Amino acid sequence: MSLNQLQYARDLDLPSREAMLQRAPSVQQFWDNNTDVLSNAWKEWEDNNTDNLFTLDSSLIDKNLREAVMQAWENPSKELAVKDLLKEVAPDVFQFQFFDPERLADLRGYLESVWDAQIPLRPPYGIVLNRRGAMLDKRSEGYLGAPSFQAFYREILDTYMRPISRLLFPEVMGYDTQTFGFSIHYQPNTDNSIRPHTDASAVTMNINMNLPDEAFSGSELDFFNPTTHQTKRLSFKPGIAMLHRGNVAHAAQPITSGERTNMVLWLFGDHGRLPQQGGERVAISAQERWTIPTDPQDDYAPF
Numbered sequence: 009m010s011l012n013q014l015q016y017a018r019d020l021d022l023p024s025r026e027a028m029l030q031r032a033p034s035v036q037q038f039w040d041n042n043t044d045v046l047s048n049a050w051k052e053w054e055d056n057n058t059d060n061l062f063t064l065d066s067s068l069i070d071k072n073l074r075e076a077v078m079q080a081w082e083n084p085s086k087e088l089a090v091k092d093l094l095k096e097v098a099p100d101v102f103q104f105q106f107f108d109p110e111r112l113a114d115l116r117g118y119l120e121s122v123w124d125a126q127i128p129l130r131p132p133y134g135i136v137l138n139r140r141g142a143m144l145d146k147r148s149e150g151y152l153g154a155p156s157f158q159a160f161y162r163e164i165l166d167t168y169m170r171p172i173s174r175l176l177f178p179e180v181m182g183y184d185t186q187t188f189g190f191s192i193h194y195q196p197n198t199d200n201s202i203r204p205h206t207d208a209s210a211v212t213m214n215i216n217m218n219l220p221d222e223a224f225s226g227s228e229l230d231f232f233n234p235t236t237h238q239t240k241r242l243s244f245k246p247g248i249a250m251l252h253r254g255n256v257a258h259a260a261q262p263i264t265s266g267e268r269t270n271m272v273l274w275l276f277g278d279h280g281r282l283p284q285q286g287g288e289r290v291a292i293s294a295q296e297r298w299t300i301p302t303d304p305q306d307d308y309a310p311f
């Protein structure tokens with residue numbers, strides 16, 4: 009690796025917001041042409057900053073959740089202690105403390121340093137383009153390629169999200185081999201809401217990263233119940249995760265003051281496969297749930 013990859017990456021001209029929104033071929037070319045440069049730049053950036061970057065590890069995760077999950081990995085028959093921490097707040101929508109609010113400043117500090125690295129990052133442009141968000145999974149162009157972040161991201165998905173999802177929604181088993189993730193940031197005058205939609209995931213875990221003193225108003229998530237036609241409106245608190253099947257329609261209300269920062273994680277099957285709606289439910293054992301699939305990560309990206 010030549011030592012100036014970081015500078016080279018910083019000097020690249022990012023495609024315009026308009027070109028990104030229009031999915032212009034030049035945008036795809038930009039990321040394709042620079043995949044290796046960007047990956048090397050993230051490594052170089054991390055090597056240069058080992059002394060002043062926060063260490064991302066499981067100590068950022070809520071202690072009760074961490075301990076229950078660790079016990080379940082040691083002895084899957086103890087998984088009910090994990091389930092006891094998950095609260096059903098709308099039909100098939102579960103909420104629980106994921107990050108320790110007191111430690112979120114460290115995670116956010118890390119993400120601020122990532123922003124300050126000035127390495128091109130591809131903002132999420134799924135339904136809308138979220139300007140101050142980033143793609144988190146290696147399958148996505150312009151993803152946050154810092155090796156220490158990637159290790160932490162993988163731990164969240166493999167150690168926590170997948171077995172918890174299987175505990176709540178057994179039919180996702182086998183449709184949870186592939187991972188996807190992005191961060192989003194809302195503020196009143198730019199990106200402030202997201203219209204009703206479903207996710208192209210088997211299951212979604214959406215975690216709030218606001219600091220305890222970062223208040224906001226509005227920006228609730230609405231979950232639509234197709235059977236009762238009722239809407240459940242839910243608010244995030246620092247470190248809280250909401251976990252739901254991808255096919256549950258949801259929307260974010262406009263944020264009216266403050267800012268909200270979230271990390272959104274998806275699981276789906278190889279090549280984007282999703283469980284059949286109303287498909288047959290095969291019982292799976294606790295032993296099977298607390299495992300990590302050996303399927304290689306493919307390069308299918310939903311957006």
Ligand SMILES: O=C(O)CCC(=O)C(=O)O
Binds near residue numbers: 202229259272
């Ligand atoms: O506003 C949120 O936290 C939800 C975002 C969302 O549903 C999505 O990006 O798919």
Ligand SMILES: [Fe+2]
Binds near residue numbers: 205207
């Ligand atoms: Fe969504």
